[in-house]
């Protein structure tokens with residue numbers, strides 16, 4: 001039977017609200033009120049549980065259900081404040097002039113982590129449990145690390161794909177050596193330059209592209225880079241690691257697919273897609289959605305940092321964080337993440 005068929009209806013939310021309001025009417029003390037608040041509006045409360053269950057719904061149904069939950073939650077918060085004032089007013093009447101400084105204060109609505117921050121944490125958790133270390137790197141980067149050391153020399157056509165924002169400062173040859181990093185891959189090089197294998201790292205961070213924005217493009221977004229280099233690493237390790245990551249993030253039943261792709265710094269290169277329907281047990285055709293690029297680190301890249309390619313091999317991958325967050329939460333416009341609209345951000 002399908003999970004949660006009853007919880008996912010507006011009718012069910014109405015019922016929860018009306019039960020909550022009946023209970024609220026009978027609260028007499030601030031302690032009772034606080035218990036009520038924890039039960040319905042607390043961090044593990046019923047409203048939060050309803051919000052979490054949104055991601056189980058088919059994406060077409062999510063926005064409407066999300067709005068129903070939001071307005072229910074607002075109603076409960078408003079009623080809570082009214083009730084609190086009512087209790088405080090009657091208490092202060094009773095105690096005439098005396099002020100009880102131990103009374104709990106008026107609850108302040110807690111903020112929450114930005115959905116992209118939450119997604120980055122989820123992804124990092126998935127990889128750290130597999131032994132990867134989390135590191136960060138500079139957003140203003142050198143052409144040398146962003147391109148050249150990644151097997152993308154000057155004038156290489158692959159540069160066209162990375163619409164680069166250059167820093168307006170020329171060197172003695174009249175060239176611009178600095179840029180806003182177009183991907184998190186340069187941290188592969190910076191790390192390997194300073195560290196002998198074994199290397200197992202992930203690099204979350206902001207990246208920048210000179211792009212017109214639309215519902216699926218932003219001029220800045222987030223990536224998580226991954227790199228593993230050691231003796232005897234094979235494509236099977238790449239597949240196993242990334243499959244495990246997909247299962248940790250999207251559930252045990254998720255199906256994945258690898259296909260050839262090209263990135264100058266890996267050979268062979270691949271893209272991994274997940275079958276979106278497999279995680280919600282929907283029947284019918286697979287709905288393949290690409291979630292990352294990956295590959296075996298190109299021997300030229302390993303040689304450039306001084307690694308012995310007879311001894312060491314490795315795999316690398318790059319994950320688009322917004323893509324994953326949009327999938328997980330059923331969001332269809334990437335720009336929503338960065339408009340700072342509290343009506344959107346307050347849902348997470």
Ligand code: DAH
Pocket residue numbers: 182183184185225226263266292293294295316317318319
């Ligand atoms: N850096 C690539 C990009 O921004 C993503 C990527 C693909 C990273 C393959 C990798 C990789 O490490 O192996 O498009």
